[in-house]
Amino acid sequence: MTKKTFLERLNDPQVFVLDGATGTNLQSRGLTKGLSAEVWVLEEPDKILGLAKDFVAAGADIILTCTFGATTIRLAHTTVAGKEDRINRKAVELAQQAVAGTDVLVAGSIGPTGQLLSPLGPLEETDAIKCFAEQARSLATAGVDLLVVETQFDLAEAKAALTGIRMKTDLPVVCSFSFDRGTRTMMGLKPSTVGEEITPLGVAAIGINCGRSLEDNQKAMGELRESTTLPIWYKPNAGLPQLDPDGNSTYNLSPEEMASQVSGWISIGAKLIGGCCGTSPDHLSAIAKEIRK
Numbered sequence: 001m002t003k004k005t006f007l008e009r010l011n012d013p014q015v016f017v018l019d020g021a022t023g024t025n026l027q028s029r030g031l032t033k034g035l036s037a038e039v040w041v042l043e044e045p046d047k048i049l050g051l052a053k054d055f056v057a058a059g060a061d062i063i064l065t066c067t068f069g070a071t072t073i074r075l076a077h078t079t080v081a082g083k084e085d086r087i088n089r090k091a092v093e094l095a096q097q098a099v100a101g102t103d104v105l106v107a108g109s110i111g112p113t114g115q116l117l118s119p120l121g122p123l124e125e126t127d128a129i130k131c132f133a134e135q136a137r138s139l140a141t142a143g144v145d146l147l148v149v150e151t152q153f154d155l156a157e158a159k160a161a162l163t164g165i166r167m168k169t170d171l172p173v174v175c176s177f178s179f180d181r182g183t184r185t186m187m188g189l190k191p192s193t194v195g196e197e198i199t200p201l202g203v204a205a206i207g208i209n210c211g212r213s214l215e216d217n218q219k220a221m222g223e224l225r226e227s228t229t230l231p232i233w234y235k236p237n238a239g240l241p242q243l244d245p246d247g248n249s250t251y252n253l254s255p256e257e258m259a260s261q262v263s264g265w266i267s268i269g270a271k272l273i274g275g276c277c278g279t280s281p282d283h284l285s286a287i288a289k290e291i292r293k
């Protein structure tokens with residue numbers, strides 16, 4: 001089957017369905033809190049495949065690989081240190097297995113390194129660029145359809161990621177930020193600054209993912225919309241986290257409550273819609289139905 005590419009889809013009038021959460025869904029399937037989901041790519045591949053298949057069944061047009069933290073720097077102090085390339089390739093293979101026989105695309109997920117860039121932190125820009133370049137090469141070689149730099153909070157790190165990616169591949173790239181302090185990122189970055197700074201860098205879409213409440217994310221999207229003409233990628237959390245007695249986070253919105261907001265998101269300008277933390281396959285299914293009704 002010849003699939004329409006990501007860039008071709010962006011020119012279509014319709015809104016596309018992304019996937020839901022990786023971390024919180026894997027935790028509800030037994031991943032120990034605090035353990036990197038990437039460990040499961042090698043140790044519990046069937047669980048990773050199962051979740052990806054559930055998102056495809058729920059109606060996703062694009063699913064993400066389980067590679068958010070699969071960089072040299074982020075895995076350095078885990079039990080899978082040094083296995084980044086293997087993890088990235090295996091995660092792509094699992095995602096491709098989940099979409100086999102469908103026209104669903106696979107997006108390679110690239111998250112932050114977990115370290116602050118110099119001069120605020122210990123990470124040199126050249127090392128950050130190299131780290132992102134390596135991950136982009138692994139994901140691109142394994143055959144992803146696009147790359148998503150997500151949950152970004154610092155312009156310098158996002159730019160390092162985009163620079164590193166472009167050293168290795170011409171694949172379309174989405175760059176998505178997490179506004180987890182109201183409508184600002186952890187570093188105080190505004191959506192309008194993100195739009196102004198990232199739009200000229202050759203990305204295919206700009207995104208908002210994770211963050212805090214739906215209300216704050218929606219405000220952030222309004223500000224972002226004013227500052228860019230690029231398509232908007234939108235993956236908010238299923239409301240706010242609440243700690244249960246076992247110390248696990250649950251998110252307070254039901255699938256129906258989350259889906260009821262979808263038309264509002266589309267009217268602001270969201271072109272690609274899924275969910276971040278707390279978004280189960282049931283949430284995604286309700287969102288997909290709302291988008292396609």
Ligand SMILES: [Zn+2]
Nearest residue numbers: 210237276277
């Ligand atoms: Zn999240």
